[in-house]
Amino acid sequence: MDRFLESRNETIRQITRSLNSAKRLFISSIVIGEESIGKETLVRKIFSELPVVSAKNVDLVTEILTQNSEVIITDFEYFSYPSGIELNKKRIVATAGMGVDEKRLDDIFAFIYHMPSLSDRPEDIPLFADHFLENAKRELMIEGETVLDYDALNLSENLLSLKASVYREAVWQDIDERELEKALYSYFKKTLSGDDTDAYRKNLGIFERALIEAGLELYGSQLRLSEILGINRNTLRKKINEYDIHRL
Amino acid sequence: MSTISIDFRYIAEKDSSPLIVFGSRGDILFINDAAEIVTGYLNKKELFSLALENAPKSFGTKTTLIDLSYRQFSFYAINVCYMNDDWIAMRLYYRPISSKTSKVDRSSLIETDINMILDATLAMFEVDYRGGISLFVDQNIPPFMIDQNSFTRILRKTLDSFISTGELEISLKFSIGEYMVIEDSRYRIVQLSLQSDTRLTDGDVAISELSEKLRITPSFDKSSITLDIPFIQKPSEV
Numbered sequence: 001m002d003r004f005l006e007s008r009n010e011t012i013r014q015i016t017r018s019l020n021s022a023k024r025l026f027i028s029s030i031v032i033g034e035e036s037i038g039k040e041t042l043v044r045k046i047f048s049e050l051p052v053v054s055a056k057n058v059d060l061v062t063e064i065l066t067q068n069s070e071v072i073i074t075d076f077e078y079f080s081y082p083s084g085i086e087l088n089k090k091r092i093v094a095t096a097g098m099g100v101d102e103k104r105l106d107d108i109f110a111f112i113y114h115m116p117s118l119s120d121r122p123e124d125i126p127l128f129a130d131h132f133l134e135n136a137k138r139e140l141m142i143e144g145e146t147v148l149d150y151d152a153l154n155l156s157e158n159l160l161s162l163k164a165s166v167y168r169e170a171v172w173q174d175i176d177e178r179e180l181e182k183a184l185y186s187y188f189k190k191t192l193s194g195d196d197t198d199a200y201r202k203n204l205g206i207f208e209r210a211l212i213e214a215g216l217e218l219y220g221s222q223l224r225l226s227e228i229l230g231i232n233r234n235t236l237r238k239k240i241n242e243y244d245i246h247r248l
Numbered sequence: 249m250s251t252i253s254i255d256f257r258y259i260a261e262k263d264s265s266p267l268i269v270f271g272s273r274g275d276i277l278f279i280n281d282a283a284e285i286v287t288g289y290l291n292k293k294e295l296f297s298l299a300l301e302n303a304p305k306s307f308g309t310k311t312t313l314i315d316l317s318y319r320q321f322s323f324y325a326i327n328v329c330y331m332n333d334d335w336i337a338m339r340l341y342y343r344p345i346s347s348k349t350s351k352v353d354r355s356s357l358i359e360t361d362i363n364m365i366l367d368a369t370l371a372m373f374e375v376d377y378r379g380g381i382s383l384f385v386d387q388n389i390p391p392f393m394i395d396q397n398s399f400t401r402i403l404r405k406t407l408d409s410f411i412s413t414g415e416l417e418i419s420l421k422f423s424i425g426e427y428m429v430i431e432d433s434r435y436r437i438v439q440l441s442l443q444s445d446t447r448l449t450d451g452d453v454a455i456s457e458l459s460e461k462l463r464i465t466p467s468f469d470k471s472s473i474t475l476d477i478p479f480i481q482k483p484s485e486v
Contacts, residue, residue, distance in 0.1 A: 015372075110396075110397050
C-alpha cells in the first residue's frame, strides 16, 4: 500500500526519508512498533528487491542469510542468532514488535527506528480510512455514499481494526430493509434460548434503542421525535430513560 | 665541531614536539609545525599563560612533569626557558601512545560518500531531536573507504549524546596538516565535530570501543565530540 509513503505524520516521513537514504548504503536498519502499523509494508516498499523471511522460520532464515548478503527479516523479536554467520557483514533490514530485546539490536543495526502507533498519528487516519473505504466499496459492490466518522473508528489494533471498522461501517450504511431483516433473523436464530423468559422485551430493545438514538440525532428535540414516531412524549421519555440514552 | 652550516631553525621547525617562542607581551615570535596544530585547539593566550606558569624563577631552563590533555593531545612534560626579558620559549612533550595492535578489517570497507551517511543518520536523528542543527560540511570530500554499518553506529551514538540539546553544530572537513599512521601507512584525517552547550556522556565508552575497531580517534569534551576519521582511499586497480 503506497499510502505509507504519503503519510502526513512527520515521524513517518522522517523514517521514510532516512530509510530511502539508507537504501544507498550497506547498513542494517530495523523498524520497531506495535502490530499492524505498516512496518513491513514500508520496508518492503523501499527495499522491494530484497528477499523477505520471517524470523519465526529459523531454518529458512539461516538458509537465506547463508545465500544472500542482504535480506528483509520480519518478526525480528523471534530471531535466534545463527552460528557461523557474520551478521555484521550482512545488510539486514528488519521489523520487530514491541517485545524485541533492544539491547541486542545495538550490535547489528546502525539505524533503529521506533514507528508510532496509529492512535499517535491521527493525521494519518483519514488517509487509511478512505483507502479502506474505497476497497470495501469495490469488493462489496457498494454504490451508495458512505460517511465515515474518523473519530469513531476502532484503532485498538491499528490498521487491522481500522480496516474492519471501515468495512463494517460501509456495510451498515448501505443496508436496506430486507438485509436488515436477514441480519436480525440470523441474530435471533443464534441468540434465542429456551431458558429465556423475557426475550421479546429484550430483543425489542435492539430496535427501539437504535430508532430513538438515530431519531434524536436527526431531529434534536424529543417533542419533534415523538410526533414523527407517533408516540406519546411521556412514553418516549420513559424509553429514553429505560435505554439510558444520554444524547439530549 | 663547527655548527655554522647547520640550519637550527629548520630543525626546530620540523621537530615533532611543539615549540613556541613568545615575545614579552605574549606575541608569537616563532612557532614550529607541530605547535601550529596545537594552536588550532588552544588559543595563544592560554599557551602563553601555560608558559608563564611553568617558567623558571630566573633566567634559564625549567622542565616540569605535567599532565596536560587537550582533545586528542596529551603531554607529559613542559620545558620553558628564557635568557632575557624579550622572549620566552615553551616546548611540550607528547605522552607516548601505546601502539594499537588491532588491524583494520579491510573486507568491511566500502568506498563511501561520507556526506551520504551523515544525511541518512541525521534524518534518523531528527525523528526524535527537537533542537536546531547547523551543518557546515565540505561537500567536496571525495568518497573514501569506510565500514558503513559500524561507522553509522558510531555516528548514531555520537548524535544521541546531543539528543537533549537545543542547538547542535556539526562540521565535517579535512583536518589541515594532520595525519594518522595506520599499519605503516599515513592517511589524511577527515574531522567530524559535533558541538553544543552540553551533552550526555553515557555513550562515550561505546563510541570509543567502536571507534578503535575502525581506527577512528574520538575526542570528548563536556560539550563536544570530535571524530578523527582516517581518509583511506580505495586501492588503485592494477
